[in-house]
Amino acid sequence: MNLASTVVGPDAGHDPEHVAVRLDDVALNYAALDGASAHLAGLLAQHGIVRGDRVGIMLPNLPHFPVCYYGALRRGAIVVPMNVLLKRREVAYYLSDSGAKLLFAWEGFAEEAQAGAEEAGAECIVVTMAGFVELVGAASPEPAVADVADEDTAVLLYTSGTTGQPKGAELTHANLTSNATGSRNLFGKGPESVCLGALPLFHSFGQTCGMNATLGGGGTLTLVPRFDPAKALEVIQRDRVNVFQGVPTMYGAMLHLPDRDRYDVSSLELCASGGSAMPVELLRAFEQAFGCMILEGYGLSESSPVASFNHRDRPRKPGSIGTPIAGVEMKIVDDDGAEVPTGEVGEIVIKGPNVMRGYWQRPEATAETIVDGWLHTGDMGRVDEDGYFFIVDRKKELIIRGGYNVYPREVEEVLYEHPAVREAAVLGIPHDEYGEEVGAAVSLCDGARATPDELREYVRERVAAYKYPRSVWIVDELPKGPTGKILKREIRPPTQA
Numbered sequence: 001m002n003l004a005s006t007v008v009g010p011d012a013g014h015d016p017e018h019v020a021v022r023l024d025d026v027a028l029n030y031a032a033l034d035g036a037s038a039h040l041a042g043l044l045a046q047h048g049i050v051r052g053d054r055v056g057i058m059l060p061n062l063p064h065f066p067v068c069y070y071g072a073l074r075r076g077a078i079v080v081p082m083n084v085l086l087k088r089r090e091v092a093y094y095l096s097d098s099g100a101k102l103l104f105a106w107e108g109f110a111e112e113a114q115a116g117a118e119e120a121g122a123e124c125i126v127v128t129m130a131g132f133v134e135l136v137g138a139a140s141p142e143p144a145v146a147d148v149a150d151e152d153t154a155v156l157l158y159t160s161g162t163t164g165q166p167k168g169a170e171l172t173h174a175n176l177t178s179n180a181t182g183s184r185n186l187f188g189k190g191p192e193s194v195c196l197g198a199l200p201l202f203h204s205f206g207q208t209c210g211m212n213a214t215l216g217g218g219g220t221l222t223l224v225p226r227f228d229p230a231k232a233l234e235v236i237q238r239d240r241v242n243v244f245q246g247v248p249t250m251y252g253a254m255l256h257l258p259d260r261d262r263y264d265v266s267s268l269e270l271c272a273s274g275g276s277a278m279p280v281e282l283l284r285a286f287e288q289a290f291g292c293m294i295l296e297g298y299g300l301s302e303s304s305p306v307a308s309f310n311h312r313d314r315p316r317k318p319g320s321i322g323t324p325i326a327g328v329e330m331k332i333v334d335d336d337g338a339e340v341p342t343g344e345v346g347e348i349v350i351k352g353p354n355v356m357r358g359y360w361q362r363p364e365a366t367a368e369t370i371v372d373g374w375l376h377t378g379d380m381g382r383v384d385e386d387g388y389f390f391i392v393d394r395k396k397e398l399i400i401r402g403g404y405n406v407y408p409r410e411v412e413e414v415l416y417e418h419p420a421v422r423e424a425a426v427l428g429i430p431h432d433e434y435g436e437e438v439g440a441a442v443s444l445c446d447g448a449r450a451t452p453d454e455l456r457e458y459v460r461e462r463v464a465a466y467k468y469p470r471s472v473w474i475v476d477e478l479p480k481g482p483t484g485k486i487l488k489r490e491i492r493p494p495t496q497a
Contacts, residue, residue: 002154004145008034008037016029018191020215021222022222023062036136037067040074041074041142043136045140047102050077053077054079054156059202068104081203081207083203084109084200087462091116096119097361103123106127150173170357172356179208180216182327183325186325187243194222194241196232197223198250204299204301205245229254243272244268248276250403255282270293277296307328308330311323317386321391328354329350332349347379350374355373402434420449422446423442429493438470
């Protein structure tokens with residue numbers, strides 16, 4: 001089944017007059033979304049895109065995103081979602097690695113997108129609010145949805161470990177369809193659902209749980225292009241939102257908004273939290289203030305992403321990521337892959353229809369990550385006697401800043417490009433608002449000079465805004481082990497020394 005057919009096309013079966021996607025005063029019903037995606041598929045045909053070609057989408061949370069997303073899938077292409085904050089070098093890497101022929105980029109980020117696309121030899125179509133409607137409308141529509149196999153790749157979602165360049169997780173039509181269905185059942189989404197689309201649609205959480213689950217169930221997705229707590233509460237009140245999905249920092253921002261009491265949020269029924277652990281105190285305070293239930297869950301890009309969640313009809317355990325969703329298995333294993341006793345700490349592994357096909361053109365990395373059908377997450381956890389899972393520690397060096405993953409190696413590579421830098425180590429620093437902040441300890445080459453501000457600016461100009469280190473400090477020498485490996489666990493930021 002083509003994932004697109006669950007939302008658009010002759011077999012979708014949704015009420016054509018029901019609003020599918022809303023952005024303030026702009027509303028697309030299912031008939032309009034279907035028609036727009038058909039024209040988009042026709043536009044891709046005009047540009048020579050055929051089944052299996054990769055198409056980049058670098059758009060914020062606007063109605064244009066689902067139009068491009070489902071239009072590309074309708075054509076049989078593979079979608080490469082991209083963070084709108086990526087800089088030229090990152091854009092070029094994503095497009096080159098995936099072999100994408102074409103990129104849809106929002107006008108506000110066109111300069112970096114066009115430069116990266118040119119470097120990668122890809123065509124870039126700049127998306128504007130009005131001009132894009134004319135461009136797409138002028139293309140001949142393709143009413144049919146491409147006939148693809150369940151195991152065909154639908155989306156290349158770029159992710160990374162703590163070493164090396166980002167890798168494209170191949171998520172198949174079956175992966176995403178099953179996970180969207182599981183999410184829809186988990187959150188009880190149907191035509192009456194109104195979901196706040198505040199999570200980025202280019203991210204797996206917002207894409208699967210927000211867009212695909214809501215639209216697959218015939219509900220309404222009301223978008224917020226960039227999260228702002230006051231705007232989120234305004235939209236919840238205006239559109240009578242009953243489902244909200246976000247990361248803990250979003251919940252904290254809405255809870256602590258000084259004038260939140262002036263917003264009517266009585267429609268809110270169910271919330272989902274992921275991306276990082278939510279403090280129990282925040283969960284309880286938000287539920288009491290907003291009169292709703294928050295479910296915490298767990299997953300990763302390679303699992304489409306949802307693997308486990310707390311459930312509405314079962315007891316919730318504070319601090320737990322819940323139990324596996326329907327059709328998914330999870331267990332805790334030791335370094336040899338053997339299951340450990342209940343309560344003991346080990347690596348979380350996942351098996352089920354949500355597990356990716358593999359990493360794009362990286363068979364060795366795939367073989368290391370998926371062993372006998374089990375996806376090795378790199379996350380340490382434990383399971384209790386009731387089958388509830390708990391995260392003990394994230395991937396050792398991964399930094400999660402406000403729900404965004406920051407991979408130290410990528411930032412370190414940029415620092416090493418500065419002529420004055422001899423060695424660099426990037427690590428997470430606890431932060432009240434973002435969970436973690438990005439910090440960098442740097443030693444300089446003999447005789448070289450560079451200030452922390454200069455190094456911070458150097459990185460800021462070359463990576464997405466959430467990645468650059470806000471805190472940079474110069475050290476004479478970085479701590480090392482007997483083999484010369486830098487020991488990040490012994491590095492202390494100046495404020496924590």
